[in-house]
Amino acid sequence: MLVAREPVTLRALATRVGTSTMAVYTHFDGMTGLWGAVRQEGFARLARRLADVAATDDPVRDLAALGAAYAATAIEHPALYRAMFDAVADLPDPEAAGAAFGVLVAAAGRALEAGRFRAADPAAVATRQWASGHGLILLVISDVLPRTALDEHAPALLTAIFSAAGDDPPRCAASVRAGWG
Amino acid sequence: MLVAREPVTLRALATRVGTSTMAVYTHFDGMTGLWGAVRQEGFARLARRLADVAATDDPVRDLAALGAAYAATAIEHPALYRAMFDAVADLPDPEAAGAAFGVLVAAAGRALEAGRFRAADPAAVATRQWASGHGLILLVISDVLPRTALDEHAPALLTAIFSAAGDDPPRCAASVRAGWG
């Protein structure tokens, strides 16, 4: 899973696109601004990917599908995913990250309304799902865990979290299996 | 939670300890080797902290206590924790990380023997606990989640994971509460 991480230098980048280093300073604000734009674009793509997950009549299935889409996005571009969270605190426009999280919260809210979750805070469920997925994904793209660990542990973790939120365990497991695909 | 991250340059470091830059090349192997030694020491300390957690007659409580010790270690030195996982794949001696993980697996094994977990693979339970904690901790020390999120979500996540492993939910919650302290 570990991909070659060439240093991404300002000069190499300028030469690559056939311009001089100054272009990076006019269009972005130096390397700092460029990395900020990269992280921003990463979260924008993530939010789009999550928003593209169609809602069904099984909100728990949807939550699992969102998790799968999230993981797929991260695995497709692991270097980008790492960069996104390298300085997520000073994102130029944090709303993009908020939008991605909001999709998760909305799905958890639908699960609550549908009676699948019992008096649980949708934001808390989404946070727990997010944190678990984040950790698992990072361990995978850091070559600590093999890539197969995702399919082995993610559904189990999601089932554990959603069941703890009140869903009926067997039904929850079925929904997660369906959503994770 | 975000702490000031001065660049940690070779020159500044050499001046700080009153020597020249060459010392870093004789004792370590340049900056790369030095960072490797730092990560190594980080995992060694983590393993020691986990090994110092005394086992009780409640293995689920112990698992939660291990989680709390793990989180405390990370929160005490967030920059070190980030550095540890920055290149965990090429750790000089991976056994230190393996030892830390082994403590978790052993506790999960005791929970299985004690009949608290039902036919679950101890390593799988430990992996899920580790991944979840890792993600939650990273989000906290990256200032995505407030520090209070640890006490709010970690026990809930642990209870969810251990209950899914077969433990009786109310009893599990009590054990986690006791262990998390």
Next chain:
DNA sequence: AGTGTGGCATAACGCTGCTATACATGGCGA
């Protein structure tokens, strides 16, 4: 006591991100 070896200070090299300056090019007003 003489010799050899290991470790450190010094200086220099190539690279980095960044900035100051000069030039070119495109649009707008007279």
Next chain:
DNA sequence: TCGCCATGTATAGCAGCGTTATGCCACACT
């Protein structure tokens, strides 16, 4: 249509980085 202004780019140079080559010094061993 001509001239001017402004915007963006190329060039050159700066300080800083990690790394390496060289020379020296101090300690240990015969």
